[in-house]
Amino acid sequence: MHTFFVMKQVQVAVVGASGYTGQELLRILLNHRGVRLVCATSRQYAGQPLWEVFPRFRQVPGSDLRFTDSDVEAIAATGAEVAFLALPHGVAASYARGLVDRGVRVIDLSADFRLNCPDVYEEYYGNAHPDTALMQEAVYGLPEWRPAEIARARIVASPGCYPTSILLPLIPLFKAGILEPEDVVVCSGSGVSGAGRKASIPLLFCECNESFHAYGVPKHRHLSEIEQELSWAAGETVVMSFTPHLIPVNTGICSTITARVKEGADPDSIGRLLEEAYAGAPFVRLLGRNQPADTKNVTRTNCVDIGWAYDPRTKRVILMSAEDNVVKGAGGQAVQSFNIMCGFDETEGLWVL
Ligand SMILES: NC(=O)C1=CN([C@@H]2O[C@H](COP(=O)(O)OP(=O)(O)OC[C@H]3O[C@@H](n4cnc5c(N)ncnc54)[C@H](OP(=O)(O)O)[C@@H]3O)[C@@H](O)[C@H]2O)C=CC1
Numbered sequence: 001m002h003t004f005f006v007m008k009q010v011q012v013a014v015v016g017a018s019g020y021t022g023q024e025l026l027r028i029l030l031n032h033r034g035v036r037l038v039c040a041t042s043r044q045y046a047g048q049p050l051w052e053v054f055p056r057f058r059q060v061p062g063s064d065l066r067f068t069d070s071d072v073e074a075i076a077a078t079g080a081e082v083a084f085l086a087l088p089h090g091v092a093a094s095y096a097r098g099l100v101d102r103g104v105r106v107i108d109l110s111a112d113f114r115l116n117c118p119d120v121y122e123e124y125y126g127n128a129h130p131d132t133a134l135m136q137e138a139v140y141g142l143p144e145w146r147p148a149e150i151a152r153a154r155i156v157a158s159p160g161c162y163p164t165s166i167l168l169p170l171i172p173l174f175k176a177g178i179l180e181p182e183d184v185v186v187c188s189g190s191g192v193s194g195a196g197r198k199a200s201i202p203l204l205f206c207e208c209n210e211s212f213h214a215y216g217v218p219k220h221r222h223l224s225e226i227e228q229e230l231s232w233a234a235g236e237t238v239v240m241s242f243t244p245h246l247i248p249v250n251t252g253i254c255s256t257i258t259a260r261v262k263e264g265a266d267p268d269s270i271g272r273l274l275e276e277a278y279a280g281a282p283f284v285r286l287l288g289r290n291q292p293a294d295t296k297n298v299t300r301t302n303c304v305d306i307g308w309a310y311d312p313r314t315k316r317v318i319l320m321s322a323e324d325n326v327v328k329g330a331g332g333q334a335v336q337s338f339n340i341m342c343g344f345d346e347t348e349g350l351w352v353l
Pocket residue numbers: 015016017018019020021022041042043044045085086087088089091109110111159160161193194195196197198325326329330
């Protein structure tokens with residue numbers, strides 16, 4: 001006798017489905033047993049089926065759905081219960097309030113709702129936030145640290161790609177109080193898809209290939225959310241240096257973090273603190289002492305790999321992390337939050353290697 005397991009289905013919309021993170025969301029959601037995709041938006045591809053725009057989805061069940069150029073009213077009318085916003089920052093905020101007010105739960109991949117202080121938002125994004133009430137309601141959706149708040153949220157602000165690779169290694173050490181709060185230095189590299197699927201001369205193949213350079217110095221906009229979350233973990237203000245680099249690969253983020261260990265703190269506790277923090281975390285893979293993380297092992301997965309080292313001469317811990325910017329740094333992490341919000345296993349649809 002066969003036993004059939006029927007999983008509940010949640011109706012889902014992807015708004016901004018033709019970009020890099022939108023495409024990644026489609027890839028994961030078309031394979032998710034608990035999802036019925038009811039809406040995928042794109043202005044330029046409106047009317048075309050998903051598989052025609054992304055031939056990799058040809059013959060995949062559900063890929064006959066057509067892109068629509070939708071507004072809030074039309075998205076809600078599809079019966080969507082959850083909407084992923086994979087829109088440029090600034091645009092996402094114009095959809096969020098209308099959807100939440102119509103009872104659609106929102107998972108926003110943009111930076112619009114990640115900060116909780118309106119002044120910091122204005123400092124980094126150059127304009128006043130259009131909806132500070134919703135900004136303060138939004139949960140910063142790092143699933144490893146806020147599962148209970150994510151589970152009941154109306155709006156989740158999914159963390160940025162660089163921040164995810166930096167926060168996961170550092171939060172346990174700041175929570176344990178072993179790091180100096182004003183002596184953190186981070187050097188990160190991102191694949192070119194991090195900049196989005198748009199025409200731009202600096203992003204052309206001949207401009208970025210065979211090349212490696214820093215950008216966004218000295219105050220990349222991600223500094224604001226990283227310092228916010230590290231200050232939350234430390235219980236005091238954390239100030240850091242952050243230098244992003246563009247690396248000539250499609251996807252992948254590699255972050256090398258060094259931080260000074262406080263006088264009297266035990267550097268031998270670093271490995272144990274990480275292991276205790278992530279004992280039940282399916283997507284955090286601890287590599288061990290003196291083991292660097294490599295982007296080639298995480299691309300197209302929802303995993304973050306983390307290695308660590310300690311240099312007694314400088315009294316600095318060295319944390320090395322790698323993730324895929326469009327998966328754990330964006331679409332995969334957003335689906336991880338979706339699973340928690342909808343009562344699915346946290347890993348549902350995400351064990352694709
Ligand atoms: N790429 C990455 O690694 C990461 C990106 N993010 C964030 O996720 C969001 C999406 O990023 P990404 O996928 O790279 O961006 P893309 O530029 O690749 O895609 C943007 C999407 O939004 C749609 N769009 C653009 N402008 C508008 C508009 N005014 N109204 C409605 N739809 C619009 C585009 O389709 P169309 O023009 O056809 O309408 C497209 O589907 C951004 O906020 C980004 O900062 C977060 C983490 C990592």
